[in-house]
Amino acid sequence: MEGALAADNQLTPTESGISLRRADFATLPEALDYAAQGSTGFNYYDGRGELVAALPYRALREQARELALRLQKFGRGSRVALVAHTHPDFAVMFYACQYAAMVPVPLPAAIHLGGREAYVRHLRQMLRDCQAVAAFAPAEFEDLLREAAQGVPMKLAGTREQFMALPADTTLTEPPRPDELAYLQYTSGSTRFPRGTMIKQSAVLNNLEAIFNHGFRLNPGDRFCSWLPYYHDMGLVGIVLGCVATQRSVDYLATREFAMRPRLWLKLMSQNRATISFSPPFGYALCARRLRPKDAEALDLSAWRVAGVGAEMIHPEWLQTFADVLSTAGFNASAFLPSYGMAECALGVSFAPIGTGSQIDHVDAEHLSLHGEARPVAIDAPRSSGYINCGRPLPGFEVEIRDERGALLPDRRCGRIFLRGPSVMSGYFGNVDATREALSPDGWLNTGDLGYCVDGNLHITGRAKDLLIINGRNIWPQDIELLAEQQPEVRPTDTSAFSIAGEDGGEVAVLVVQCRETDPSALTSLVERLQQAVYAEFGINCLIELVPPHTLPRTSSGKLSRSTARKEFLERHAGERWKNASRGLISDGARVRMRAPADEATVAATG
Numbered sequence: 001m002e003g004a005l006a007a008d009n010q011l012t013p014t015e016s017g018i019s020l021r022r023a024d025f026a027t028l029p030e031a032l033d034y035a036a037q038g039s040t041g042f043n044y045y046d047g048r049g050e051l052v053a054a055l056p057y058r059a060l061r062e063q064a065r066e067l068a069l070r071l072q073k074f075g076r077g078s079r080v081a082l083v084a085h086t087h088p089d090f091a092v093m094f095y096a097c098q099y100a101a102m103v104p105v106p107l108p109a110a111i112h113l114g115g116r117e118a119y120v121r122h123l124r125q126m127l128r129d130c131q132a133v134a135a136f137a138p139a140e141f142e143d144l145l146r147e148a149a150q151g152v153p154m155k156l157a158g159t160r161e162q163f164m165a166l167p168a169d170t171t172l173t174e175p176p177r178p179d180e181l182a183y184l185q186y187t188s189g190s191t192r193f194p195r196g197t198m199i200k201q202s203a204v205l206n207n208l209e210a211i212f213n214h215g216f217r218l219n220p221g222d223r224f225c226s227w228l229p230y231y232h233d234m235g236l237v238g239i240v241l242g243c244v245a246t247q248r249s250v251d252y253l254a255t256r257e258f259a260m261r262p263r264l265w266l267k268l269m270s271q272n273r274a275t276i277s278f279s280p281p282f283g284y285a286l287c288a289r290r291l292r293p294k295d296a297e298a299l300d301l302s303a304w305r306v307a308g309v310g311a312e313m314i315h316p317e318w319l320q321t322f323a324d325v326l327s328t329a330g331f332n333a334s335a336f337l338p339s340y341g342m343a344e345c346a347l348g349v350s351f352a353p354i355g356t357g358s359q360i361d362h363v364d365a366e367h368l369s370l371h372g373e374a375r376p377v378a379i380d381a382p383r384s385s386g387y388i389n390c391g392r393p394l395p396g397f398e399v400e401i402r403d404e405r406g407a408l409l410p411d412r413r414c415g416r417i418f419l420r421g422p423s424v425m426s427g428y429f430g431n432v433d434a435t436r437e438a439l440s441p442d443g444w445l446n447t448g449d450l451g452y453c454v455d456g457n458l459h460i461t462g463r464a465k466d467l468l469i470i471n472g473r474n475i476w477p478q479d480i481e482l483l484a485e486q487q488p489e490v491r492p493t494d495t496s497a498f499s500i501a502g503e504d505g506g507e508v509a510v511l512v513v514q515c516r517e518t519d520p521s522a523l524t525s526l527v528e529r530l531q532q533a534v535y536a537e538f539g540i541n542c543l544i545e546l547v548p549p550h551t552l553p554r555t556s557s558g559k560l561s562r563s564t565a566r567k568e569f570l571e572r573h574a575g576e577r578w579k580n581a582s583r584g585l586i587s588d589g590a591r592v593r594m595r596a597p598a599d600e601a602t603v604a605a606t607g
Helices: 028-035 057-074 088-099 116-129 139-149 160-164 201-215 233-245 255-260 263-271 281-290 293-297 316-325 365-371 432-438 477-485 520-538 562-572
Strands: 041-045 051-056 079-083 103-107 134-136 156-158 181-186 196-200 224-226 250-253 276-279 306-309 336-341 348-351 360-364 384-388 398-402 415-420 445-454 457-463 468-470 473-475 495-501 507-514 542-547 579-581 584-586 591-593 604-606
Touching (some): 028 057, 028 088, 028 233, 079 088, 079 116, 088 103, 088 160, 116 139, 134 139, 134 160, 156 160, 181 201, 196 201, 233 276, 281 316, 365 384, 384 457, 398 445, 468 495, 473 477, 495 562
Parallel strands (some): 079 134, 103 181, 224 250, 276 306, 306 336, 507 542
Antiparallel strands (some): 336 348, 415 445, 445 457, 468 473, 495 507, 579 584
16 A cells, blocks of 8 residues: 555454553543554555555554654644545544644545546635645545645645655654644535534543443454545544544445445455444445345354444435345344434434344324424334434433424424533634534534434434435535526526435435526526536536426525425425436436426426
């Protein structure tokens, strides 16, 4: 693996050789100092399933401290942007920032087809937003980083080798205090409105200690396996930081390799007898779709005791399909561990009871929609919906369900979820308005999520905020709307973006556009341009609906209402089924003619 300076390429063992400590440290450097006394570490695999680099924690500490002597001259508390590729150099750079009392800022390492220019713009916007003094990328991303850094005032943008070429100080600075920032993490895929959560050392360690002691109790014989991206809170905090803080070995498969060959994840789990791995729901669904019967027969997943699931709405049927497909491999559905969390709380908020699998609360869907009450019904009742039990909040968290006026709601009444606790963020970096909107003066975080409680257990029903989550990727609707408004036929505020449930259980992006054009060929051209623009910018397919003027709903203050636009879209096309196919969005036909209001404007949707 180019650029890796690992001590050797021998797989690190499962047992550390030192007493297990479950993240009971004051800071991240303190956690690595202890882990380095053992023999565990990070292991990196390629797309053929072969070990290409090993980084024991003792080597990680040595290399990070050596690099910190060069970084610290940039200034205590300064931000260093890190393109978060699954590579040993990222780990070294991240912990070097820790020893230098600087603030690492993981940035996405994902380029979608046709999206090079969009990716560079994303990087540049975040480099500016976090006011980075320097930026790192592995060799594979070096040219992209340099392009993104043009015009951004920084002292260095390059590879780890280039940082190592800087002159070194003779002694390390004073280590970070618990009340200093540990890192910034961007919470969404927004390019126009990035939000970097500020997480203190004390906040992340408090959250990790709660997760590994109460979310699930870690054992000395536990081994992790992960394909999660390092720029995602589950991948960064739960695995990169969590495994160091608990002295656990972890086997890494790059996210890109998982997407192309999801079977490799399970092969590594089987081969190394890993006991813990986490994934968003779509990861389990992808594996189940790609696996063949003979693949399952070649696996032994009987050691997998914690199959964590979170990061997006959990669809019970996806988990059941995964469990059914892999039952012959020894996978036990009771290993599923549903959870709820967010980057604004470092990582975890609540976990279901360990060993109980996916517990589903079946409720009357119509009653919930009309009255906001999750009234329980039989599993086979007509129009029932099932919501996963995400468990009780971790120690230290206060959780309240509130209505639109801020009043507390009782059990089984659905409302907005508010949180308060020691691992909640300090705010969004450089964004006072966004911080004020999300975080009250007395520490309550408005999550923007909807849910209800039953005997203290959280059930998530959706998101009040407008964020789209497509295949595990967060996308702000206003970014899609902005793209549409750049077309000459589209006026500002004449667009509304949202997501709907697809046939396969995932989410489908929808863009409704008011248009005064009536010529069919011109409408077709507009739809094609919009789809191309959305795909180039975000790497997703998007269903486009063109509607006549005055179709999009507005609030009493004149603002467009995305929630009402979504509701009316579904009413216009009741009974139609949409699914996310590999070649794009399709419905009952490749192109559908949708009914229009009385002015007979042509309305088209394509897939």
